[in-house]
Amino acid sequence: MKRSRRQTLEISISFLDVISCGFGAIVLLLLIAKTVEFSAPPQSQTNADQQHITLLQKQLFSLRGETRVMTQTLSGKREQLSELEKSIARLRRQLASVERQLQASAQADTTERDELILAQQILSEEMQRLQQRGSLNAKQLIGGIPVDSEYLVFVIDTSGSMVDYAWSKVRAELLNILDIYPTVKGIQVINDMGDYMFPSYRGKWLPDTPGRRRAIIRQMTHWRPFSNSSPVEGIQRAIQALYASDKKISLYVFGDDFTGSSIHKVLSTVSQSNRQRGRNKQRVRIHTIGFPVHFLAPGGRMETASRFAALMRELSYRNGGTFVGLNSLNETQ
Incomplete structure (x- = not known):
């Protein structure tokens, strides 16, 4: 007797399980999305933020202007400093020249003083000699x-x-x-x-x-x-x-x-x-x-x-x- 073969089902139980889980996940997401509504920020908060941004921009522009002025002032000060440094260098050269002249003058004065002292000594000796001879006295x-x-x-x-x-x-x-x-x-x-x-x-x-x-x-x-x-x-x-x-x-x-x-x-x-x-x-x-x-x-x-x-x-x-x-x-x- 010929045995009859079992008919094969095109959709198995496992596939149905997957489909069911997928539909369940979609339903769950819809429920969650419905309970959490998107809330836009209030209009007052937006205006305050805009005013704050505008104030910051003004402060930024003001700081940029002050920076420009300070940069120009700094440049002028640097030029003045450069001129002062040149003047100081020139005065130092003049001072060095004067010091050299003073040193030369002091050396000349020292030489002249030595010559004067020598002449005074010679004159004193000559005066003593003349006094001893009676040729000169203090009341002449x-x-x-x-x-x-x-x-x-x-x-x-x-x-x-x-x-x-x-x-x-x-x-x-x-x-x-x-x-x-x-x-x-x-x-x-x-x-x-x-x-x-x-x-x-x-x-x-x-x-x-x-x-x-x-x-x-x-x-x-x-x-x-x-x-x-x-x-x-x-x-x-x-x-x-x-x-x-x-x-x-x-x-x-x-x-x-x-x-x-x-x-x-x-x-x-x-x-x-x-x-x-x-x-x-x-x-x-x-x-x-x-x-x-x-x-x-x-x-x-x-x-x-x-x-x-x-x-x-x-x-x-x-x-x-x-x-x-x-x-x-x-x-x-």
């Missing part, structure tokens, strides 16, 4: 003027009459007086108002060197400070600024006339300034040189010239000095 006079001082002060009338008519003679007499003092410890030149020829040495002594003596004569060519034709201010300032008890000082007063009100007042004022405290002795010796400008120049004031001569004669007599009245304005006489 040259042209009637004692030359025992170690420091010299020239008080020169720089009025118009002196400058216009007697200046060459003044320079010649200044040089003659320096010649009778071969070497001293200090020199100073002021006018009758107390103005210094070399302001940097105000209240100090000029060193006595050949170069300094030549500089004084050269400076006389264009030295023209104001003058009132009265020597009292210059004498007072010279004594107050330069007097020292351990120094032998001589003042040389150059002038041609006296326009002050009282000779007696000048004599009293100078005597008070020149008297040592507690002693009836002068601090400095005062010599006077009279130039005959008003006796020789056209339109001269004879009266003021005569008053000057009387004042200078008495002034030198009271202060241990000598009055020399010149009779010519010719520098060779």
Whole structure:
């Protein structure tokens, strides 16, 4: 008997299981999607964010502008710094040049000082030798003027009459007086108002060197400070600024006339300034040189010239000095 074969099913149980699971998953997703709805952000929150973004953009633009300004300022500062660095470099070069000049000058001064010291030693030895022979003593006079001082002060009338008519003679007499003092410890030149020829040495002594003596004569060519034709201010300032008890000082007063009100007042004022405290002795010796400008120049004031001569004669007599009245304005006489 012929057995019948079992009919094969086209769709198996396993396939149906897969299909069922798939449909179940789709249903589940639909349920989930329905319960979770999309919620857009509220309009107010959107406006606030937009305003915040706009504010940040404005701040960004402002910062960019400030950065641009700061960059330009920084560039300008860098240029200024570069110029300052160039100026500093230039000043450093100038300073180095000045220092080299000062070093050279100091070396020259040292050489000149050594030569001066040597000359002083030679002169001292020669003076000692002459003193031993009795040929020289401390009170020797040259042209009637004692030359025992170690420091010299020239008080020169720089009025118009002196400058216009007697200046060459003044320079010649200044040089003659320096010649009778071969070497001293200090020199100073002021006018009758107390103005210094070399302001940097105000209240100090000029060193006595050949170069300094030549500089004084050269400076006389264009030295023209104001003058009132009265020597009292210059004498007072010279004594107050330069007097020292351990120094032998001589003042040389150059002038041609006296326009002050009282000779007696000048004599009293100078005597008070020149008297040592507690002693009836002068601090400095005062010599006077009279130039005959008003006796020789056209339109001269004879009266003021005569008053000057009387004042200078008495002034030198009271202060241990000598009055020399010149009779010519010719520098060779």
